[in-house]
Amino acid sequence: MANTEKSKLKTLLLYDYFLKNINAYDENSSVSLPDIQNYLLNVTGVEFERKSIYADIKRLNEFAVEVGLVKPGEEWIYLNSRKYTRGEISYELSLDEARLIVDAIRTTPFTDSGLCEKIEKRYPAYFKGGYKALIPHDNTVKTKTKFLLNTVRLSIEKKQALVFKYGYNFAGGLRAVSDKTVSALALDFENGYYYLIAVDNEVYEKCHDLEKSIRRYRVDRMKSYILGYKVPYYGDEPDKDKILEKYLKNSIDAFSSETSRLITITLRCDDEKTLLRAYGAFANDVKIKRIGADQPDKGIIEFSFDAGPVPTLFTQLFKLYTFDGLKVEIDDEEIREKFREYLNRALNG
Known part of the structure; x- marks a missing residue:
């Protein structure tokens, strides 16, 4: 033979x-x-x-x-x-690594989902009987959070609405809880937290505009979650991927609002290093859309970004005023007035 x-x-x-x-x-x-x-x-x-x-x-x-x-x-x-x-071979993905990659791909709408099938075919022993749970790379996510992430991913995969309660963490519990019904689009991980990117069904039913209806929800502030089997799912419009991509490429949601617009800031400082440090401190947390004047050697940087008049924006703006010798010009009257109002409130108690 x-x-x-x-x-x-x-x-x-x-x-x-x-x-x-x-x-x-x-x-x-x-x-x-x-x-x-x-x-x-x-x-x-x-x-x-x-x-x-x-x-x-x-x-x-x-x-x-x-x-x-x-x-x-x-x-x-x-x-x-x-x-x-x-035994394990040198170039091989571990069980957790392979599953984590599949999870990441399946919850990223801009990645060809065919990659999941390729990985599953490459490591069929890892996916016998179907794999339905997110496994964190550091093994520190709580069991309850794993169940929630799994439910979120099922909502994305099955295109079913997600119903949950959403509130603010305080003294070991959630306060000011409200009911949410959303159409899940993607999962995100930023600054140590998982975020659900989803269409707010209530907002969408009022405006029928997918772009204006997308919101970001911090997963650790969610509880009592279920799939809404008889609830409409609004996250399946033909241009959904483009809208979501634009949303994620824009400023982080903490700076967004229904009145978001392009805001231009000009920084001036005689010291080039101070100027660059100030710009870096601001730009690290905001997606800069345009650089108008990039002349730090001449003491000026002008840049623009999308944001609305929300508290997180003013927190970032305050950082700029902690740099000695830096002059800040905000080309938006409403933002200037609200920022002045917040500062007066802080100083006068």
């Missing part, structure tokens, strides 16, 4: 079988010799002897060491309680 065309493929078929079907991170993932023989029979139509399979496993272990897949002295395929299993 050693000289047949089928037998020439046997070693490669065994390599592919162990790589794809045996999970190196699960000690219970193993296969008996009769199982291996049945697999080869089904694929090739040839019944191979035990000795030839032993020889191929030996060759695969030698190959794994030779090309650096495992360390010298280690066996890639080995017996464990009369069944064969395998």
Whole structure:
């Protein structure tokens, strides 16, 4: 049998079988010799002897060491309680890594979802029976949060509305709780928090404008969440991806409002380093859309960004006034007046 065309493929078929079907991170993932023989029979139509399979496993272990897949002295395929299993190879994704990548892709609407299927086909042992839970890379997310993230992702995948209560964290609980019904679009992770990007169904039903209806919800401020099976889902418009992409590329939602517009700020300072530090402190948290004057060596930087008159914007603006020698010009009368009002309130109690 050693000289047949089928037998020439046997070693490669065994390599592919162990790589794809045996999970190196699960000690219970193993296969008996009769199982291996049945697999080869089904694929090739040839019944191979035990000795030839032993020889191929030996060759695969030698190959794994030779090309650096495992360390010298280690066996890639080995017996464990009369069944064969395998160890991790050097370039291999771990179970958590593979699942995390699939989770990230599935909750990112601008990534070709076909990548998920490719990863699942590459590591089928990791996804047996279907995989439905987000696994954080640092293993620190609470169990309740994992369940919530899983529900959010199901809402995105199944295009079903999500119903939950939303409030403010205070003294170990949520206060000022309100009911929310949304059409989930994507998950985001920023500054140590998970965020749900979704269409507010109530807002959409009033304006029928997807772009004006998108909101960001911090996941740790959500509770009592369920999928709304009989509730309309509004996140499936033809231009949804473009609208969502624009939203995410814009200023972070904390600076957005229904009256968002382009705001221009001019910074002036004789000291170039102070000027650049001030600009950097502001630009780190806001998506700059345009640089009008970029002449720090001449003491001036002018830039524009989208924002509305919301408290988080004024918090960022205050940072600029902590730099000695810096002059700040805000080209928006309403923003200047509200900022002045907040400062007077702070100083006068």
